[in-house]
Amino acid sequence: MSKNLTFSCGCSFRITDQDHIEFNPSVIDINLDCSKTWDLISSGNTKGCFQLESRLGRSMAKKLKPENIEQLAALISIMRPGCLEAYRDGKSVSSHYIDKKNCLESVNYFHQSLEPTLKNTYGEMVYQEQAMEITRTIAGFDLQEADMLRKAIGKKKPEEMAKVKSKFIEGSKIKGIVNESEAEEIFGWIEKSQRYSFNKSHAVSYAMNAYLSAYTKAHFPRVFFASYLRFAKDKIDPQQEIKELIQNANEMDILVKTPDIRLLNQYFILKDKTIYFGLTDIKSVGESVYKKIISIIEENQIDLNSSWPNCLFRLLSNINSTSAKSLISCGAMDYTGISRNKMLFDLGLALKLTDREKNIIIAEILQNNITCMKELFKILLHNGKLIKKRLEDIQESINLLNNPPFSLQDSPEWISDQEDMLLGCPITCSKIDMYDISMTNCNCKDIKNRNYLNDNLTLAVEIDRINTVKTKKGKNAGSNMAFLSVNDGSGSLDSVVLFPEQYAKYKQVLYEGNIIVLKGKSNKKDDSFVVEKVFLPSS
C-alpha cells in the first residue's frame, strides 16, 4: 500500500510542479462513475494499476469488464489463487463469477434466503463477510459467533469446527428457514468457500486504490507513467517493469525519451508532455556520480548547450569513465548532434590526455571557442610545451581522428542494445528499424495500429519469448506448438499462436531476439494472433 500511497503523492507533486494542473488524487473526491476509467479497466489496459497490473489482472479485468467498485472488489478477490484453484462443476469459482456477470451462466442462490447476501456476487460466495452473514441469516449467529466460525475454518481445527457446525445446525433448526440437510449442505459450502474467500473490507479498499490509479492513468496518463517509472526501481525485476511500462506508454501515444543531460534531473520527469529518464535511471550512474556532475557544472559554470568538446573536456572527462561512457551510450548527449560512437571515440582519446594537456585544450575552447576535435589536438601538438613522447601520442590521436579504425556511425541494433542494457529497454529505435519491412505496410503498419477486421495481417516483430507446448487434442495430438510474445516497438503481443503444422515448418527461425515477419489473423476477442506464414525480412 505504501508504494501506491507514495505514488498518489508523487502524482500530485509532479502535476503541480511541471504542468501546473491542480489535482490531488484522493479517493474521497474522486468520481467513481467515470466511464473513461471503467473503459480503461475493462479494456485490460491496467499495467501499473494497483492489484491489476499483472498479466492475470489485465486479462481478468478484460474478461470481467467491471462497471463499479463492487465488481472491481470482486475481481480483486477472484484473482487470488484460492478462487482460481477452487473448482466446481469443472470450472473455477473465478470463471463462474465472470460468466454469471456476463450473463453466460444463470445465477442461482441455492436457497432463496441467501439471495440478499449473495446477490451482489451473482450467487458466488466470494467474501468472508458473506459467510458470516449467512450464519446470521440461517442460524441466527451473533457477530461474535460468526467470527468464531471464520476463525475455526481459518485455523482448520476439527474440534472447533465440529463445535461450530453443531451450533450452526441447531441454530438453523430454531430459525427454521432451511431444513437440516439443507443446513448441512450450506455449512459444507461455507467450509469450502472459506479456503479461498477474501475479506471484503480489504477487497474494497484495494478496489478504491485500483480505481484511483486507473483514474489517474485514464485522465493523466503522462503523470501516471512518469510516477510509475520512478518506482520501477523498487520492483523485483526493474528492467522488465520499465520495459512493460514504456511499451504501454507507447501504446497510449505517450512519448518517453532517453535522458538529456541538459535537464539535470535525477529521476524520471515529465517535461513538455514528454517523459524523460533521469540521470540516475542510467545503469552505472549512481547518486554520487549525479552529485559530482551537478557540482562540476556549478563550480565551472558549464553551459551544456555549448559545443561537444566543451562538455567532453570540462565535464565528461572529469567523472568516472564508465559513467561517462554510459551517459553517451544511452543518448544523454544526443543533443550535440554527433553520433554516440563518435562521442565515445573522442572520449577515449580525451581520457588519454594528461591534466596539463586537458587544461591547454580547455583554455583554447574558452578563449577561442574552438569546437573541432582535430583542431584542438593540432593546437596541442604545436603548443611547444610537450615532451617528444607525448607529441608522438598526440600525433597518433590526430591520425585516429582522421582515420578511425572502425565505423563511428550508430546502427539501430547497437543503439537498441545499448539502451536495453543501460535504460532497461530500447527507446530511440527498435532493432526492426534495421530491416526492410515495407512488405508489412500494405496490410498492417504495426502492432498498435493493427486492424482487427483485416483477416490478412502482416507484422514485423522481434521475438521476446517462446513457449512450446504439446497439443492434447486434434489431428496433431502430441505434436509441439508454440506461443510467442513479440514486440515491434509500437506495442507487444502476448499470444501469438503457431499451431503444430506452422511450428514444424518455421521452427528454424523461431528464437528469442530474432526479427521475423508474421502473416496471419488477429482475434480481437482474446487478443491472439494466429500465424499462417513466417518470413525473414531483408536487411
Added chain:
Amino acid sequence: MINYNKICVFDFETDGSDPSVCSPVQLAAVMIDPLKLEIIKNSEFNVNFKPERMEKENFKYDDDILNFHAKVRGCEQKDILDLWKSYPSQKNSWEMFTEYLQKYHHRSTKQSQFTAPIAAGYNINRFDMIIVDRLSTKYNNINKEKRQNIFYMRDIIDIMNIVFYWFENNSELKSYSLDSLRDYLGISKDGAHDAIKDVKDCAEILIRFIRLHRKLSTKISFKDSFSHISNV
C-alpha cells in the same frame, strides 16, 4: 540451441612468419550476425600497428618479408619501412581492437567472456590466435586462467579446418591456402593480403558453410545412431 554470440572474423598482417615472435602491422576484422548469418553493416575494423622492432634504435628486417609487403602494396622496401614507422603504437591499436570487440558483445546480459564474440578466421589456430594470446598477455587482457579474455572462451572457428573436412577428397583444390580457395571458389584476388579484403572473403566463405551446416542439420538425425554399438 542457437549461439547468440557474434562471430568476429579477423586477420593479422605481420612483419614475420613466426607467430610467436613477429609483430602485427595490420589487423582487420568484421562481425557476423549469428542469427541472420550476414556481415553486420558498418562492422569493419581496420587498424595498423607500428612493429615492436621499430621501437628500438637499430632494428633490421629480412629482405624476404619486406619484399613480400612491397609486392602486395606495389611499392619499394623503403616505403614499407616508412609506412610502418608512421603507424600508431601497438598499445593504442590493440586497445582500439579490444574496444571494438566490446561493442559486439551479446546483448542485454552482463558482459563477460561468455558474451564476447567468437574468434574466427583462416588458419587462426596456428597463427593469429597465437598473436592474440601474446598481445593479451602483454596488455593484461587475460582471465583467471591466464588465457586471453577478449574472445569467447569456448570456441574458435578456424575456417581452414572446415575447408579440410569438405575438400579432403577433392583434388581440384590445389592447396589449403586462402589464395587457392579463392581461386577455386571464384573469388577475386584483387587486393588479397590486405587484411580487410581477406577478412571479408573469409566471412563470406564462413557464412556459406554455416548456412549449409544449418540446412543439413535439420535433415540428418544423430539420435540413437550409436545405439547398435553394444556397451562393453
